[in-house]
Amino acid sequence: MPSTQFAREDAYRYLNGFNCYHESEAIEGALPLGANSPQKPPYGLYAEKLSGTAFTAPRHENQQTWLYRILPSCGHSNFEPRESSTYNTNPENKPYEKIHHIPNQLRWDPFDLDETVDWVHSLHLVAGAGNPTMKSGLGIYIFAAGKDMDAHEAFYSADGDFLIVLQHGVLDIQTEFGHILVRPNEICVIPRGIKYRVTLPDGPVRGYILELYQGHFQLPELGPIGSNGLANARDFQAPVASFEEDTSSEWHILCKFAGHLFSARQQHTPFDVVAWHGNYYPYKYDLGRFNTIGSISYDHPDPSIFTVLTAQSDHPGTAVADFVIFPPRWLVAEDTFRPPWYHRNTMSEFMGLIHGQYDAKTGGGFQPAGASLHNVMSGHGPDATTHEKASNAELKPAKVGEGSMAFMFESCLMVGVTDWGLKKCKKVQEGYNKESWEVLKPRFQRPEKK
Numbered sequence: 001m002p003s004t005q006f007a008r009e010d011a012y013r014y015l016n017g018f019n020c021y022h023e024s025e026a027i028e029g030a031l032p033l034g035a036n037s038p039q040k041p042p043y044g045l046y047a048e049k050l051s052g053t054a055f056t057a058p059r060h061e062n063q064q065t066w067l068y069r070i071l072p073s074c075g076h077s078n079f080e081p082r083e084s085s086t087y088n089t090n091p092e093n094k095p096y097e098k099i100h101h102i103p104n105q106l107r108w109d110p111f112d113l114d115e116t117v118d119w120v121h122s123l124h125l126v127a128g129a130g131n132p133t134m135k136s137g138l139g140i141y142i143f144a145a146g147k148d149m150d151a152h153e154a155f156y157s158a159d160g161d162f163l164i165v166l167q168h169g170v171l172d173i174q175t176e177f178g179h180i181l182v183r184p185n186e187i188c189v190i191p192r193g194i195k196y197r198v199t200l201p202d203g204p205v206r207g208y209i210l211e212l213y214q215g216h217f218q219l220p221e222l223g224p225i226g227s228n229g230l231a232n233a234r235d236f237q238a239p240v241a242s243f244e245e246d247t248s249s250e251w252h253i254l255c256k257f258a259g260h261l262f263s264a265r266q267q268h269t270p271f272d273v274v275a276w277h278g279n280y281y282p283y284k285y286d287l288g289r290f291n292t293i294g295s296i297s298y299d300h301p302d303p304s305i306f307t308v309l310t311a312q313s314d315h316p317g318t319a320v321a322d323f324v325i326f327p328p329r330w331l332v333a334e335d336t337f338r339p340p341w342y343h344r345n346t347m348s349e350f351m352g353l354i355h356g357q358y359d360a361k362t363g364g365g366f367q368p369a370g371a372s373l374h375n376v377m378s379g380h381g382p383d384a385t386t387h388e389k390a391s392n393a394e395l396k397p398a399k400v401g402e403g404s405m406a407f408m409f410e411s412c413l414m415v416g417v418t419d420w421g422l423k424k425c426k427k428v429q430e431g432y433n434k435e436s437w438e439v440l441k442p443r444f445q446r447p448e449k450k
C-alpha cells in the first residue's frame, strides 16, 4: 500500500482534531446552553465533570470534559479486589513481580496470540519505569486477546493514559464518549479514567501499549518545519456521543488501580452519556496519514523527525515518552550511510514492529509482533547484514519500509524489565547481540606512512 493511500471507510462517525474543545450530542438539545451545571440539565440528565488535569492546571494544559448522563458514575457498590494474587501490573508491588534493571540489549520473538482471554486480562507488563501511585513514569505492555469483554462489563485505568498500538486484528471500543473502531495501522489513546468495553469483530488481537502515568500526550513542536507536517491535528479522531439506556442489568466496572484489578457492581450501564463537551476524550489516529520529513541532502537525521506524539517531562525537549514511527519513505541522501548510525543514547528505546521489515534490522530477527529494548546508554545500531548492504549500496533514491511500520517508545527514563518480560514470556532471543553486532569485523586500514 503506498503511504498516501488513506483508509476512510469506518463504521462510526468522528470529530476531527487534536486537543480540540469538542462538543457532541446524541440527542439535540442535551447539552445545556452556557452553564455547565444548571439546576436542571436538559432531559433530566445528570451533569458530571471528568477532570484530566488538576483544576488549576495552566489553561494551555487544562483538560476536562462535562458529561450529561442518565445516571452519574458514583452509583455503584464498593470495589473489591479481583485476581489479586495474579493480576499485577505495578512493579513496585512485590513479591508478585520483580523488575530487572539490566543494560543488555534485548530482543523478543513475536509474542503469541492468546484466544483464551479478554482485553482486561490480556495485558502483560513487559517493561516500565516509575510508579502509578506517584503519577510518574510509564508502563509498556504487550496485549493479546481473543475474547470479547462480557456484555455487561466496562474497564478503566486509574493509573494512566493508554496509548494502544494495534499490531493484529480490529478493536471495537465502546467508550463513555461513543464508539471507536481501531483498525490495522491505527493507534488509539484512552486517557486515564475513561470507561470502555472492547470487542473483537475480526477475531484475535495483539499489540503494544504505553501507559503514561504522568501528563498527557501532545503533538510535538514543529519548529522550522512550519505549521503542517508529521501528524497533522485534523487527522486525530474522537468519537461522537452515543448512549444506551439500561437501568435494569447488573454491570461490572473493572478498574486498574495501582496496578491491581478491582471490580464494582452497578445496576445501570456506564455507556449512558447522551452529550459531552470538553477537551479530555479518547481518540484514534491512522499512522498512514503521517507526513514524513527526511534528509534531502546528506546524513541520517535524528528519529525525532518521526515523532507522532510526545509526553514531555518537566524539562522541555526531554520526553517521558515519545511515540515515534518509521513509516514507508524515500531515502535520497547522497554520500551517506543511510540506516541509523551506531549509537548510545541517554534515552531508553523500546521498539516494536506492526508489519513489514524495519530498515535498520534486515538480518531477520526483528519481526512483526516482536520487540526490542535498547536501554539507557546501551550501544546499538544496524545489524551486521544491514551494515554490509548499506555501506556498499548504490545511492540512488530508494523507497524503504514499503508496507512496513516500525515504532519506538523512547523515554528519558531507564526502564526495567519485568519477570514476565525477561523470563516467563519465553520470547527473549539468546543470541541477539552476538548475531547483530559481535560479528562485525574491524575494517580499519591504517593509512600508509608518507
Ligand SMILES: O=C(O)Cc1cc(O)ccc1O
Pocket: 301, 302, 303, 339, 340, 341, 349, 360, 374, 380, 381, 408
Ligand atoms: O535505534 C533505532 O533503531 C531507532 C533509531 C532510528 C534512527 O533512525 C535513529 C536513531 C535511533 O535510535
Ligand SMILES: [Fe+2]
Pocket: 343, 345, 349, 374, 380
Ligand atoms: Fe536507537
